[in-house]
Amino acid sequence: MVLNFDKKKKIVNEISKIIPKTSSIVIADISGIKVNKITELRKNCIKNKVFLKIVQNNLLKIIIKNTKYNCLINNIVGPIIIALSTEHPGTAARLLKNFSKENKNINIKAAVFEKKLLTSSDEINFLVTLPTYKESLIKLIYIIKEISLVKFIKLLNILSKKK
Missing domain, CATH: 1.20.5 (Single alpha-helices involved in coiled-coils or other helix-helix interfaces)
Structure with missing residues (x-):
């Protein structure tokens, strides 16, 4: 989907307002996931107060460039989804991890918690079990x-x- 400048600006502003309130960010590869499954994940995220968005990579890099989450920039490659935890740091990771058990096509690429980049499955499991x-x-x-x-x-x- 091609976005015009105003829509891109709106997305950047929307996520930029939420980022200071977040305690963790998780990005996942969503290659091969059907739209109905993403909708199911979105509903689950809304119930658990997790902000979930599919964002163009360049926009996401612009958004997190000057934030505490800038260590994620090198992991923003390919079709990704971003999940922002605003209440509990492990909620987004837990939701995506549980979703990945049912949907093998989703793969958690990285997460950031307390300015620390988590990329290994052990580190992400730490965040999930928090x-x-x-x-x-x-x-x-x-x-x-x-x-x-x-x-x-x-x-x-x-x-x-x-x-």
């Missing part, structure tokens, strides 16, 4: 609860030995 804020809070409460219980039992043992 716990959400809620999960982290639950783990912290569980640890505090367990520590308190252990201390209480030790206190009872010490008191019983003194008698």
Whole structure:
């Protein structure tokens, strides 16, 4: 699809407004993916508050050139889709990873999290498995609860030995 200058400018402005609010960006190769599958992925991304867009490579390079995501520039080759996580850094990677299990044609090329370029599958899996804020809070409460219980039992043992 050929875009005129105004449409390109609109796309650049739209994504440029979202980029400062993002915690991570994931790009994936979408060669051979049917439109209905992309639509399904978009709906899933909207539910999970992930911005998903198919952008021309040159436009994407212009958009991220002077941002914390400029390390992605060398990975922007071929037909790609960009997913921006605004709430939780692992959400976009998790959605694309789950989508790639069902659709073998999609391949996660790279991601950026905290200004670090992630290209290997291990690094991307780290981002995928990153716990959400809620999960982290639950783990912290569980640890505090367990520590308190252990201390209480030790206190009872010490008191019983003194008698």
